[in-house]
Amino acid sequence: MMKMMKVLPICFLMLATTTKCDDYLSLDKLTDCQGLASIQMMLRGKISTDCRRPRNALERAVESQFAVTTAVHNCLLSSPPTPRLAGFSCFEIMSNQQSELACFKPVDKSQLDDYLGKYASRYRDKVLLYLQDASRCPVGNGDAGAAPNSLLPAAFNSISQVRFAFALQVGSEKKSQIYHAYADTDPQVDSSGPGAIEVFDFLNVSKAAVVQPSACRSKDGIVSTMDDAQEGRRSVESTLTQKTGLHATVKMRFIDLTYCGTENVSDATKRSDLDDWQDQLKYILALTDYRELDDEELANSPFKNTDEMRDLMAKNLPFAQRNGNRTLGPHVVFLVDDAHRECAAVAEVMVLEPESEVKTDYGSIAILLLGVGDCRIAQRPGGTLSDQLLNKLTDEVRSDAVK
Amino acid sequence: MNSIHRSSIFQAAATIVLVAAVTVAGWPITTNSQEPGFPECLYAGPGDSQRDESRSFRPTEHHDDCVRDVLRVSDFDEVVATERMFGLPSDQITFIGCAAAPFLTYPASIDPPYRVKIYYPATANADLKKYVAPILHEIGHAYQYRQAGSIQKLLASLNNSNERIELGADFLAGLAAKRLKMGPAEFETSFYLVGNYAIDPDSHGNPADRALAFRYGYNAPQTEQFEDSQYADFQDNGFAIVKHMGAPR
Numbered sequence A: 001m002m003k004m005m006k007v008l009p010i011c012f013l014m015l016a017t018t019t020k021c022d023d024y025l026s027l028d029k030l031t032d033c034q035g036l037a038s039i040q041m042m043l044r045g046k047i048s049t050d051c052r053r054p055r056n057a058l059e060r061a062v063e064s065q066f067a068v069t070t071a072v073h074n075c076l077l078s079s080p081p082t083p084r085l086a087g088f089s090c091f092e093i094m095s096n097q098q099s100e101l102a103c104f105k106p107v108d109k110s111q112l113d114d115y116l117g118k119y120a121s122r123y124r125d126k127v128l129l130y131l132q133d134a135s136r137c138p139v140g141n142g143d144a145g146a147a148p149n150s151l152l153p154a155a156f157n158s159i160s161q162v163r164f165a166f167a168l169q170v171g172s173e174k175k176s177q178i179y180h181a182y183a184d185t186d187p188q189v190d191s192s193g194p195g196a197i198e199v200f201d202f203l204n205v206s207k208a209a210v211v212q213p214s215a216c217r218s219k220d221g222i223v224s225t226m227d228d229a230q231e232g233r234r235s236v237e238s239t240l241t242q243k244t245g246l247h248a249t250v251k252m253r254f255i256d257l258t259y260c261g262t263e264n265v266s267d268a269t270k271r272s273d274l275d276d277w278q279d280q281l282k283y284i285l286a287l288t289d290y291r292e293l294d295d296e297e298l299a300n301s302p303f304k305n306t307d308e309m310r311d312l313m314a315k316n317l318p319f320a321q322r323n324g325n326r327t328l329g330p331h332v333v334f335l336v337d338d339a340h341r342e343c344a345a346v347a348e349v350m351v352l353e354p355e356s357e358v359k360t361d362y363g364s365i366a367i368l369l370l371g372v373g374d375c376r377i378a379q380r381p382g383g384t385l386s387d388q389l390l391n392k393l394t395d396e397v398r399s400d401a402v403k
Numbered sequence B: 001m002n003s004i005h006r007s008s009i010f011q012a013a014a015t016i017v018l019v020a021a022v023t024v025a026g027w028p029i030t031t032n033s034q035e036p037g038f039p040e041c042l043y044a045g046p047g048d049s050q051r052d053e054s055r056s057f058r059p060t061e062h063h064d065d066c067v068r069d070v071l072r073v074s075d076f077d078e079v080v081a082t083e084r085m086f087g088l089p090s091d092q093i094t095f096i097g098c099a100a101a102p103f104l105t106y107p108a109s110i111d112p113p114y115r116v117k118i119y120y121p122a123t124a125n126a127d128l129k130k131y132v133a134p135i136l137h138e139i140g141h142a143y144q145y146r147q148a149g150s151i152q153k154l155l156a157s158l159n160n161s162n163e164r165i166e167l168g169a170d171f172l173a174g175l176a177a178k179r180l181k182m183g184p185a186e187f188e189t190s191f192y193l194v195g196n197y198a199i200d201p202d203s204h205g206n207p208a209d210r211a212l213a214f215r216y217g218y219n220a221p222q223t224e225q226f227e228d229s230q231y232a233d234f235q236d237n238g239f240a241i242v243k244h245m246g247a248p249r
Helices: A002-021 A033-044 A057-066 A109-117 A119-135 A230-244 A267-286 A295-299 A306-315 A387-401 B003-025 B048-056 B059-065 B077-085 B128-148 B151-157 B162-179 B207-218 B228-246
Strands: A073-076 A089-094 A098-108 A144-146 A160-170 A176-185 A195-205 A222-227 A248-259 A333-340 A343-352 A361-373 B066-068 B093-098 B104-107 B116-121
Touching (some): A057 A089, A248 A387, A267 A361, A306 A333, A361 A387, B077 B128, B128 B162, B151 B162
Parallel strands (some): B093 B116
Antiparallel strands (some): A089 A098, A098 A195, A160 A176, A248 A361, A333 A343
16 A cells, blocks of 8 residues: 555656646647538628627637727627537627638647747647648648738737747638637736637638739839728727717828838938928927817826827737837827817827838828817818818828828 | 816827727738857758758768769759749759758859859658759759858848848748749748747748748749849848748747
8 A cells, every 4th residue: 555655646747747748739720621611611601690798808808809890790609610619719700801710719828838949849740740731621722831920810919919820821812711820818818817829710701802002113212101991980980989978070091101212211210200200290280279288187187198198008009019010109199179169179190110120111100180079160171170181181291201 | 178178088088099009000011130150051941950960061071972963953843943043053053962961052162153062961762842942942042142252241241140041042932932833832841941949049930930931932023034122122121021920929
């Protein structure tokens, strides 16, 4: 008996060690050919009605992402759509142009560290086999490989940052794809979890996105491309209306600046130029009824100054973007127009810095004009929420930056 | 400012903070270093044992094991076409098969016309189909070497970043593979090119970076002829984009 008691702990120790040695991350989602085919069928149909409520912090955080937009329908599925996704939380997501199954399952973060740290000895051969097998699945087009972090479903950006990923392309247009990744989770969202998730995502795009031609047409200067983000604008309007209980009016314009010249322009020069253009826009806004908040008003506000507002924005970036390579500029312009009793308007100008070491990227400028209440007067030509003002601001950037 | 205005404006401000954060995060990203050890050769990679071999492999010590192009790699259609594409005269590249060699490019002359020797493993049961992808990567190095004039100048032109050289060769292999109508899988599932996550001053890049660099070339707009500016664009823009998109955090 005594002998047995001495042996038992050793057995447990061996068992524990053995379990750890065999404890590989699963590389089997892109090779479940039958399961992938059934998911593809599912995504071609109507969105499921067999939905459930979120049960944990991660599920709640993902679902809250869908609340800000009315253009997307989602369903947290009551049961996994295929046996291989047992234990996953799966969201079916549908909009006009695409349908998606986005799933995640908590895994131990140390396994991800193990994968990266011992890749050559433990995982490399398995990964090569995994990709070779995945490329043979009839659902795909034979193109399976390591994948960029940027393919992570947008809804998961708020909770996770990808460590490594794989993708299998579907169809010939390179828009639909199946994505399998492992990602760290935001400890602020899920402090009691194991620190990471396995992600499976099947994105089925019915309408291929229009391929944007290169912004550069000649080898000189900076060119701008504009986006008024209509869908985003509607989302902000509906969020503002919900928050204030008042009618909301929103105008948004993003101006992306692309450098087409041959000279090397330093990141510092680009940042300095963006700062100057931001100041110039502030000056133009101040010529209308917009004004800066004074010290007393700021003291009564949730922010001490606009730099604090900028820091709060940066802090509120989704987890995946928080340490991103394109960051908010150091300042935000924040002005108010309270000249009319029935309408409160706000103007904001933000800069997104250029990606470092990318020669063509000159950064971006965002202009937001928001009003709550009855803002019809402010929307008239020359008003603080008018298209005319938005265009004037845009022209200023273009005339200064785009030579 | 009256209280209605104040609360509306501050609520709007708070909303802006959240909305702007999300908006900035969804902003379209332009799609479209470590201190290295000084290499005297450029090679395909990847796994630890392979890399150790390439570090220790010295052609001068392997005369007996090496035969000039014993597997006739220089006759591969893919090799002939890629040399032509990059404007590399075939008589300036010597292929050599050695029993113990990794895929490796060695400068053979330090003066123009900058000849190189490309070594490859020569074994009895070699699967020659699997040689194409790493050989394209090596021909990429031959192009880089010829353009710079020496490995020192090559490193100096790329901020002394070995990774820039290696991912640059992967990019060139992608450009070539597309013209040869090869699928990306031949590159991305090649044992010799898969990459590693280990922190290594001699790094070729991690698997995601290597695949992305290859695809930056593979998916680049097709031009009638290869232009040096395509490679310059990779070093000016593509390298940083690849590193930002693919790096594990």
